[in-house]
Amino acid sequence: MTVTHDHTHAEHRQSFITRWIFSQDHKVIGIQYLMTSLLMAAIGGFLSMLIRMQLGFPTWNFYWAQWLFPGGFADFKMKPDFYPAVVTMHGTIMVFFVLTTALSGGFGNFLIPLTIGARDMAFPFLNMMSYWLYPPAIVILLISFLVTGGAAAAGWTAYPPLSALRNAVPGSLWGQTLWLVSLALLIVGFLFGSLNYITTVFNLRARGMTMSRLPLVTWAQFLTAILMLLSFPVLFAAVIMLLFDRHLGTSFFIPSGLVVGSQLVTHQGGNPILWQHLFWFLGHPEVYVLILPPMGIVSEILSNNSRKPIFGYTFMVGSLSAITFLSFLVWGHHMFTSGMHPLVGTAFMVTTLLIAVPSAIKVFNWLATLWRAQIRFTSAMLFAIGFVSLFVTGGLTGVFLASPAVDIYFQDTFFVVAHFHFVMASAALFGLFAGTYHWFPKMFGRMMNERLGKIHFWLTFVGIYATFYPMHFAGTAGMMRRIFSTTQYEFLRGLAGMNMFISVAAFGLGIAQLIFAYNFINSWIRGPKADRNPWKSNTLEWQTESPPPHGNWGAHEPTVHRWPYDYSVPGATDDFIPQTVPAVPAVSGAAVDESDGKPT
């Protein structure tokens, strides 16, 4: 261990600033990441309300919105040039600044050392640096609402030349530059983090914690870190190249012979498709960066609250690994209509549909985990079950989009919007909620209010389906993404009523999140004290105090004797056996194989 016993007592000498602000403690950093992400979620969620206002009630007057965004509204109605900026910022914030940071930065930081029995991350200083690149990135991103031309407006995918040429769209004036700088900072933070996670999992596991005893939540974080480490540098390079194109006169992405805003463009010889390849080489692994950690979180919570071992641990690890590998080979399915050679499309269809196999294995394993369980309905469990339903619903529409001939029609329609809001956005959000309800006692030493948690679940689960399910039909009717208004097209005439319904559902969904915010803050301040192991869980983080002290384990680091899923072992006195319990004494009657802790 790199962190010695003496270090654990160092906390008494720490000032407020080194303890809570520039902290090198993985738990504090994880909580910082989580709280900052939740604040960003409020902003990103608010932007989605603006989107729904415009699509559902385009003729209404929104006085307060004009007061809030004097540049974005005129006559109390949204201006067409503000809409793409709102859409762009909503997507960017939610994908990079909420889900990635909360699930990987927040839960990854908090859980990895605790679940493997380490005292901290391998590189605590690097870990602190990783977090402290995030607030400046936020400031730079949000300031872009105030600069000339407003925030970036080329979509979260930032396709050049729209994002490269300053007069192509108002947001390309200065907002896009800030967007790129902000993203570059954030990416560096992600790389610091992921490097740290991988090293920590390899080197700092407690005695007895073999890789085959690693909880699935840790496996998921470990594989996510590999994904991030290998894919984010590609986006980083692309971001720098686009900055060069914008400000230093290079032409990576801008071809010859363009006329934009009545001006001849002087760039020559670039290719806009290159950006798409680079962007999606990150962009697709990125959606798995968002969904692998929830898969791990949900596996943990389902098993714990079913009082059963997770079904098919080996296949679960195998399918996580298969998804990690395959996710690097599917990026082209975002580009079926971009003008790639059709044969390339066929190849990407094959890899994309293949990635559905490990996803299916996971779903069936979760179902099998519930089979003949004794289900406890904690708020975390409700969200975990909701996750499975959302993931199935969203995953299946992926089968349409994976097939290029079908994708010809659906590409860039609301069908895609519905698809990813189920499979990646809502499902990941459910993973985030489930994880928060589950690990809140360990993070803050207090219990969340379960009654409010359940109300939050019912409203959110119904709200998500009411909001996003109808979007499939908007997509089948042909409604394009990112359009300010549907009134220009005859074939979209019939959608006004549906869009109004979706907006009302979305507002309800948004308001329901206030319950969570209240519950979170209120429980943090005055929730009932949590004991060490309120959910009767096996994994290591529950065997120390809530919240764990600096250095996590007191004087002695834990020794691991078994896998994390010994729930309801026949003959055992309790229906759970923590990983720290030696194999023999806890189990009477069942013979136990010492190597994996399962009964033979």
Place this chain on the structure above:
Amino acid sequence: MSNLSEHYSPATGRRLGLLIIIMVAIGGVLTTFWAKTRWWFPPVASRHGADVDQLITTTFIVTGFVFFFVNLALGIFVWRFAAAREERAIFWPDSRTLELSYTLVPTAILITLISMGAVTWARVHSPVPRNALRVEALGQQFAWTFRYAGPDGAFGRTAPRFVSRQNPRGMDQSDAAGRDDIIVSELRLPVNEPVVVLIRSSDVIHSFFLPNFRVKQDAVPGMTTQFWFTPTRRGNFELACAELCGVGHYIMRGRVVVDTKAAVDAWLADQSH
């Protein structure tokens, strides 16, 4: 100190199970049938579009079954296995047979879908018929214009170095083949005749989207993409831009008229005067 017994609630299991079964499994299927009567694909008007629709229908049926039964199973399990406090869950960590079966069955289904998809995709992108009418579509913020080859049947040469504000296509004025080229703001196509649209952009990326014809192909500056299809119905149709292209993305609408070959030829002759 928490009280875990409050979470052992068969009533919650019933409620959640029923919600998943009624709202998701049954509700999801029924609303889809309902949507079919109100918000569905615009009527198909191209030959390959019928193939694409067939593939979409098949995919709807396959995924619909999986959607219904998996959500149904989830609902039933949640209802059925809500805890009764005195009992203990079974210890069932693994079953290779079960896992292999739900690895291999989805694989088989997906391979079937891959094969069907590959066939349709190959048909959509089969070689352009030699007799196909050639039209060039140019996307610009925020309108589409079209170029027909004119009586000589050949497009005039274009190159980036000729591009100017007045000449966004970059047409070479010295090329005789370009003199009779016809540039118009709507697309007229003969019914039941193959057409290949050569798609270009002179500023940012647009996407050439003909909902009724099941055609979508990006207009990428610096390159020419193409899509060939055969309109099968006469009438007026809409052309949309499907890729975010700036402030006016939502108004980048075009008009497509499909008529008899004679009528289209007559119209073209009119335009070249």
